[in-house]
Amino acid sequence: MSKELESLNEEELLEAWPLLSTEERSEGIRLLDRQQQEDLFLALGGRDQHAFLASLPQTERRSWVRMLPPDDAADLVQEAPPEERQRLLALLDPPARLEVQGLLAYAEDEAGGLMSPRFARVRPDLTVDQAITWLRKQAREKLETIYYVYVIDAEQHLCGVVSFRELFQAPPDKRVRDVMQVDVVTARDDLDQERLSRLFRDWGLLAIPVVDEAGRMKGIVTVDDIVDVVEEEATEDIQKIGGSEALDEPYLTISLPRMLKKRGGWLAVLFLGEMLTATAMAAYEDEIARAVVLALFVPLIISSGGNSGSQASTLVIRAMAVGEVKVRDWWRVVRREFSSGLALGLLLGAIGIVRVLAGEALFHTYGEAAVGVALTVGFSLVGVVLFGTLSGSMLPLLLRRLGLDPASASAPFVATLVDVTGLLIYFSAASLLLRGTLL
Amino acid sequence: MSKELESLNEEELLEAWPLLSTEERSEGIRLLDRQQQEDLFLALGGRDQHAFLASLPQTERRSWVRMLPPDDAADLVQEAPPEERQRLLALLDPPARLEVQGLLAYAEDEAGGLMSPRFARVRPDLTVDQAITWLRKQAREKLETIYYVYVIDAEQHLCGVVSFRELFQAPPDKRVRDVMQVDVVTARDDLDQERLSRLFRDWGLLAIPVVDEAGRMKGIVTVDDIVDVVEEEATEDIQKIGGSEALDEPYLTISLPRMLKKRGGWLAVLFLGEMLTATAMAAYEDEIARAVVLALFVPLIISSGGNSGSQASTLVIRAMAVGEVKVRDWWRVVRREFSSGLALGLLLGAIGIVRVLAGEALFHTYGEAAVGVALTVGFSLVGVVLFGTLSGSMLPLLLRRLGLDPASASAPFVATLVDVTGLLIYFSAASLLLRGTLL
Numbered sequence: 020m021s022k023e024l025e026s027l028n029e030e031e032l033l034e035a036w037p038l039l040s041t042e043e044r045s046e047g048i049r050l051l052d053r054q055q056q057e058d059l060f061l062a063l064g065g066r067d068q069h070a071f072l073a074s075l076p077q078t079e080r081r082s083w084v085r086m087l088p089p090d091d092a093a094d095l096v097q098e099a100p101p102e103e104r105q106r107l108l109a110l111l112d113p114p115a116r117l118e119v120q121g122l123l124a125y126a127e128d129e130a131g132g133l134m135s136p137r138f139a140r141v142r143p144d145l146t147v148d149q150a151i152t153w154l155r156k157q158a159r160e161k162l163e164t165i166y167y168v169y170v171i172d173a174e175q176h177l178c179g180v181v182s183f184r185e186l187f188q189a190p191p192d193k194r195v196r197d198v199m200q201v202d203v204v205t206a207r208d209d210l211d212q213e214r215l216s217r218l219f220r221d222w223g224l225l226a227i228p229v230v231d232e233a234g235r236m237k238g239i240v241t242v243d244d245i246v247d248v249v250e251e252e253a254t255e256d257i258q259k260i261g262g263s264e265a266l267d268e269p270y271l272t273i274s275l276p277r278m279l280k281k282r283g284g285w286l287a288v289l290f291l292g293e294m295l296t297a298t299a300m301a302a303y304e305d306e307i308a309r310a311v312v313l314a315l316f317v318p319l320i321i322s323s324g325g326n327s328g329s330q331a332s333t334l335v336i337r338a339m340a341v342g343e344v345k346v347r348d349w350w351r352v353v354r355r356e357f358s359s360g361l362a363l364g365l366l367l368g369a370i371g372i373v374r375v376l377a378g379e380a381l382f383h384t385y386g387e388a389a390v391g392v393a394l395t396v397g398f399s400l401v402g403v404v405l406f407g408t409l410s411g412s413m414l415p416l417l418l419r420r421l422g423l424d425p426a427s428a429s430a431p432f433v434a435t436l437v438d439v440t441g442l443l444i445y446f447s448a449a450s451l452l453l454r455g456t457l458l
Numbered sequence: 459m460s461k462e463l464e465s466l467n468e469e470e471l472l473e474a475w476p477l478l479s480t481e482e483r484s485e486g487i488r489l490l491d492r493q494q495q496e497d498l499f500l501a502l503g504g505r506d507q508h509a510f511l512a513s514l515p516q517t518e519r520r521s522w523v524r525m526l527p528p529d530d531a532a533d534l535v536q537e538a539p540p541e542e543r544q545r546l547l548a549l550l551d552p553p554a555r556l557e558v559q560g561l562l563a564y565a566e567d568e569a570g571g572l573m574s575p576r577f578a579r580v581r582p583d584l585t586v587d588q589a590i591t592w593l594r595k596q597a598r599e600k601l602e603t604i605y606y607v608y609v610i611d612a613e614q615h616l617c618g619v620v621s622f623r624e625l626f627q628a629p630p631d632k633r634v635r636d637v638m639q640v641d642v643v644t645a646r647d648d649l650d651q652e653r654l655s656r657l658f659r660d661w662g663l664l665a666i667p668v669v670d671e672a673g674r675m676k677g678i679v680t681v682d683d684i685v686d687v688v689e690e691e692a693t694e695d696i697q698k699i700g701g702s703e704a705l706d707e708p709y710l711t712i713s714l715p716r717m718l719k720k721r722g723g724w725l726a727v728l729f730l731g732e733m734l735t736a737t738a739m740a741a742y743e744d745e746i747a748r749a750v751v752l753a754l755f756v757p758l759i760i761s762s763g764g765n766s767g768s769q770a771s772t773l774v775i776r777a778m779a780v781g782e783v784k785v786r787d788w789w790r791v792v793r794r795e796f797s798s799g800l801a802l803g804l805l806l807g808a809i810g811i812v813r814v815l816a817g818e819a820l821f822h823t824y825g826e827a828a829v830g831v832a833l834t835v836g837f838s839l840v841g842v843v844l845f846g847t848l849s850g851s852m853l854p855l856l857l858r859r860l861g862l863d864p865a866s867a868s869a870p871f872v873a874t875l876v877d878v879t880g881l882l883i884y885f886s887a888a889s890l891l892l893r894g895t896l897l
């Protein structure tokens with residue numbers, strides 16, 4: 020392995036990172052020069068940075084930790100076990116430690132937990148030329164970005180913003196207050212990261228200032244951190260839609276017991292729900308005994324309900340996540356899904372009827388009752404698909420209404436919900452349509 | 459409605475945008491002042507910008523189109539029907555038209571289609587002070603960002619990059635070539651947007667320069683455009699995982715026929731596949747006739763396979779999408795999923811056995827054969843869950859290996875695949891374990 024690693028530069032090593040063992044990572048890093056090591060370290064996430072630090076002797080850790088901007092340092096500290104955090108904080112120089120401690124007070128998934136306190140700031144009464152000179156001084160400290168310059172009064176209130184480009188274009192002797200924009204998109208420090216990412220997307224901004232409830236500016240969130248947020252939120256939604264809890268760790272490195280816990284819980288709950296199908300089937304045991312042919316179509320009927328329900332629920336979950344659909348739109352969703360469900364049900368019902376009649380014509384499988392069986396299958400499919408579509412689309416809205424995560428309306432959850440109803444629809448249709456012939 | 463709209467500022471109007479009718483949008487915009495109108499227009503996507511333009515008289519369109527940076531103008535032109543594009547291009551001033559035409563040559567989903575040709579550039583032999591003065595002039599044109607300044611030689615080759623902050627910190631009389639970084643992360647103009655977004659994520663960059671095959675710099679992609687890409691790609695994956703094609707349009711505004719086409723296709727294909735369950739069930743018609751009790755557990759067994767398969771496939775699809783799992787890791791995935799599938803199968807099998815035995819103890823549902831039925835259900839569940847987990851996890855890898863999209867291994871697809879096998883496992887177990895008692 021060492022030979023393979025030797026030929027990797029820091030970009031390739033970063034790409035291979037999730038797949039390497041701890042030893043391979045340490046060795047891979049040792050083979051880089053210091054500049055490459057630093058680039059790699061800065062590009063890693065907090066969890067990997069912490070693992071890398073842990074592999075170093077205590078005496079070498081300080082210079083690595085001090086390389087990090089305060090928001091990244093806070094992420095790293097959060098990844099460490101509680102007893103180790105003080106020791107990590109002690110590695111920072113006192114002003115940086117204060118900054119990091121301030122950030123640690125926020126939850127990881129709110130604006131305050133994502134922001135950096137190092138932003139470019141000027142007073143409103145400076146001239147443009149003075150502001151540029153002053154920024155040149157500030158740039159010596161490590162600022163997160165100087166693309167936007169924030170105009171702050173003596174009480175730390177945010178008065179306006181001016182982009183670097185605008186400052187450069189402006190006449191040098193004008194006052195900052197006369198060139199700044201006062202209509203600033205801001206985020207409260209406790210704003211949830213999902214809504215924060217929507218602000219970025221809606222406005223196409225590179226950075227958003229974070230203010231506390233008194234309107235005092237606390238820091239900025241930059242859009243590069245939002246890419247991670249969007250990706251993370253999508254991962255959580257996708258894992259929930261697939262019917263497990265969000266893993267919160269990479270698939271290949273999460274420990275087996277933790278993975279089983281995330282998957283087994285939902286699987287067991289769904290299994291208990293699905294047991295109702297056995298009860299429902301038992302209620303029709305006599306009908307099945309009299310007409311075994313009925314049992315043959317049970318998997319086809321219930322899976323059609325599950326499939327159409329999964330489609331509808333994932334479409335609505337995603338539309339809600341990107342802000343296209345809100346709970347108050349439920350009636351528009353019902354109308355759309357009623358038409359869709361009916362059309363899709365008629366499509367599958369027609370195919371189903373053709374299938375049964377073709378089976379009869381070719382192999383005489385169903386005897387005299389063939390037409391009755393065909394109609395039973397066809398009508399049930401319309402009902403099951405319509406029901407699946409409607410309940411699949413309403414479930415995410417209902418969950419949100421109850422304050423729960425719409426993404427929990429997973430494909431397996433919807434399928435389970437629809438299975439029992441599907442059986443009731445199917446056997447009721449059979450009772451009606453096959454009375455006097457098979458039943 | 460007009461009254462409600464009157465009270466909206468441009469931020470609220472933007473948020474409500476997807477839900478408004480065309481008339482409401484036009485009216486909403488008319489009620490804003492010009493500055494707010496412009497902010498709103500710039501924040502809209504290409505499709506909505508085009509719809510807004512279309513609602514204006516021909517004579518008013520020019521000033522709106524000219525407000526757009528070239529990459530956004532190209533998006534807007536791409537949203538217009540082909541016959542209208544020339545007329546839109548004619549609204550631009552000649553240099554901008556050339557830029558936009560250059561961008562239109564690229565596919566929308568590759569680096570060239572996302573880039574802006576307006577980046578800050580300097581020659582390597584300028585001094586830092588000359589460079590800053592020169593940038594100040596460039597800033598008067600509309601640059602996408604001046605956060606990174608690209609160092610370009612006379613043949614347009616990218617020699618290095620220097621951030622504005624570094625330029626500000628550097629001694630004014632040093633040469634640009636001595637302060638620039640030469641180790642630049644670049645993207646080829648034909649790089650796929652999904653891989654491009656991974657570059658941004660891996661390196662935490664604000665912008666990446668785009669070069670052609672000869673290494674000449676063509677433009678930059680900024681991270682704010684990548685937020686949209688990441689969101690768009692996740693939406694496509696989620697919709698495919700739910701078992702439909704990607705809608706490519708907002709859920710509430712896509713026309714019903716187009717939505718039915720995206721959903722009906724997969725639903726019909728899955729339905730045809732699911733018909734095999736009726737064939738498989740028919741093969742065991744005699745066994746069902748002799749022991750109707752067997753039919754009762756069919757939905758429970760097959761849905762457990764489907765649920766565990768959906769879990770496994772969505773976890774692997776997502777891990778592949780974020781670059782954690784590659785095709786060559788298939789054996790590691792098999793090992794993980796074998797252990798997981800076995801453990802989860804044992805869990806559900808144990809619950810299943812308890813369920814049957816409890817049913818017998820309480821209601822004497824299954825008579826003498828209760829133990830046999832319990833074992834049949836238990837063993838089948840282990841087999842079905844293990845098979846579901848393994849095939850669900852391998853299917854996305856197989857699809858990628860075949861050059862197809864792993865996300866097509868949707869929850870309903872996996873469920874359908876597992877249903878037929880689940881029936882075979884269940885009835886085979888029954889034949890073995892119930893021979894001599896029920897069968």
